Amino acid sequence: MKVIICGAGQVGFGIARQLASEQNDVTVIEQSPQLVQQISDSLDVRAIVGHGAHPDVLERAGAESADMLIAVTFHDEVNMTACQVAHSIFNVPTKIARIRSQSYLQPGFQTLFSQDHLPIDVIISPELEVGKAVLRRLAVPGAFDILHFAEGKVSVVGVLLEENCPIVNTPLRQLTELFPDLRSRVVGVVRNGDLFVPQSDDSMLVGDEVYFAADIRDVRRTLTIFGHEEAEARxxxxxxxxxxxxxxxxxxxxxxxxxxxxxxxxxxxxxxxxxxxxxxxxxxxxxxxxxxxxxxxxxxxxxxxxxxxxxxxxxxxxxxxxxxxxxxxxxxxxxxxxxxxxxxxxxxxxxxNPRGATVSTVLQHVRRGRIRGLQTVRDGAAEVIEAEALATSPMVGKPLREVALPRGILVGAIVRKGEVIIPRGETEVQVGDHVILFVRSDLVKKVEQMFRVSLQFF
Missing domain, CATH: 3.40.50.720 (NAD(P)-binding Rossmann-like Domain)
Incomplete structure (x- = not known):
């Protein structure tokens, strides 16, 4: 996939790093020579000095053959103009712009960003994304991170294990035996700064940052089991x-x-x-x-x-x-x-982290096909992906224990006809299921191939 990114600030750098790590053809346009040098030294991307909205600069960046333009400079008007130029002159199929000013985003002005006016396919607002993240975490005290999937039916929650946690040093397989009706599953652990996807023999230790996927109705109960019973702030x-x-x-x-x-x-x-x-x-x-x-x-x-x-x-x-x-x-x-x-x-x-919230929004639109939701965790070290299972997926129609999932990919939940299923070894994925997976970043391509979502772009 060929992508042009206008702006090499924190958000632009984060998007470029993520896309370049997945072997996409990435070109970054930035006016600051220092930032261009920095991104050239750090990432496997092409970086050029110039104004992201100027036609000649976009032409040098290869806009004629680009699949997507992502405009994330610090200036809304530059981002909007870059999308307009990319559409009118170069016919770039997908255009994403960061819009910071809330004046542009008021409900009465929604027709502004249409094909007949300013042809922007996706608008990202860092302020609104960060605001949503703050509100989610306020609603679930005790968690340091919370992400919603499947129209709010499933949550992936990050929680710190402290001394009062009653289930430390307990193998994960025993948690299923201790709480057989608990609709949640541990999907990721960060220990001493390193993130890994646990197996059934692994135990959790004091100081671990643990991510679990849960039916929204069992989030509070799971937090209590993990030693967190904080009340919602008033x-x-x-x-x-x-x-x-x-x-x-x-x-x-x-x-x-x-x-x-x-x-x-x-x-x-x-x-x-x-x-x-x-x-x-x-x-x-x-x-x-x-x-x-x-x-x-x-x-x-x-x-x-x-x-x-x-x-x-x-x-x-x-x-x-x-x-x-x-x-x-x-x-x-x-x-x-x-x-x-x-x-x-x-x-x-x-x-x-505002960059993380914005990068997640962009990646959700980069990953086309049957990817229905996506959030990055730990500054892109892993992704939580909601994918719709197709008949061609190798996961469909066989018990999960027989699916050759690499270590680093774990199915956290399945949503079937509105009902949440916390998977076990005998669980089978059916066509049309929404599957929520915790995926180490280096294995994201594998997930795209499994769900046949990469045909349109890769």
Whole structure:
């Protein structure tokens, strides 16, 4: 597949790295010579210096034969123009654009991005994707990550195993015997920074980060078994009233009438803007690192603190200050992935990586055919894929124990006619089933071949 990516920032770099690792033909366009040099030195891609919306630059990048253009520069207008040029001059089949300004995304302006106006096939909004991720994690306290599949019927949940976990050092096969009616299955484990897909003989240890797939109705019960019985937060402080913070506060007002939300914003204009658009939330103007302001906001009685500014260091420090002042749970927005291994050791309960959320959205549209859902985990180390089984799939019609799945691929759940099945060795996949798999990144191509989803592009 031939892909042109406009923009070599964190999102563009992440998409290029993922696609290049899968042997796609990737060309990156970037105005900064330093970023072009960096991406050329790091990845097996072609990188050129230029403006992503200029026809001559797109021509040099090979737009005439490109299958897809992904415009993820920092400027919405450049992204939109690049898609228009790719459509009008080069007839690129699929065009994806990152749109940050919420003004373009208001419901009344939906016809703007149509074939007759601005021909953009897929719009990705980092702010909205991150906002959704924050809300998902607020809804399931105790989890550091939660992903939804099969129209919300199946969740893949990440949880940290602590000293109070009653099932540490227990082989996974015994969990089935101990909880025969539990509709969940462990699909991935991160230990000492390394991710692996466990087998039935493996045990979980204190400090492991464990991913399990579960029927949405059994998520809470599974968390309890893993030693997490946290109650959903009713008193929340948000630091940062930008697009993400404001979106989260508005969503909480609409869907959680019993939740008390306070926002802290150091920029007065943003604070006033947020106060005008919120109905019940309290907006405080000041520095989220100021202990006196945090006391005024009631940090010691707060159940969850969300730090959603654009400054990673400020987000981390605010979480540490809040913990010291008595806040029960903290969640930080982290752009720099080098900080991720430090989160749990610093006492930060969960973090959100905007690049990961955006890359997942793009990859879902890159993987055409019968891929119905996709989310990356651990900065692309693995993917959770929802695929529809076709009659030609080698998985169909035989017990899973007889399917030669490589180690690194595990079926976490099957959805058949709206019902969730947690698979066992004797379970058979049927035509039309939606299969949720946890897949190590180097085996994603294998999954595409198994479900015959790569015929259109590869």
């Amino acid at each position: 008193r929340i402080i948000i630091i940062g009233a930008g697009n993400i913070g404001l979106h989260v506060a508005q969503a909480l007002e609409e869907s959680h009438s019993g939740t008390r939300v306070k926002l802290i914003e150091r920029d007065r204009a943003k604070a006033v803007y947020a106060a005008d658009r919120l109905k019940r939330s309290i907006v405080l103007h000041g520095d989220g690192l100021d202990p006196e302001l945090l006391h005024e906001a009631g940090i010691s009685d707060t159940e969850t603190l969300l730090t959603l500014t654009n400054n990673d260091q400020a987000n981390i420090l605010a979480c540490l200050v809040a913990k010291r002042e008595g806040c029960y749970r903290t969640m930080a927005l982290i752009n720099n992935t080098t900080y991720e291994p430090l989160m749990h050791s610093l006492g930060i309960d969960a973090f959100i």
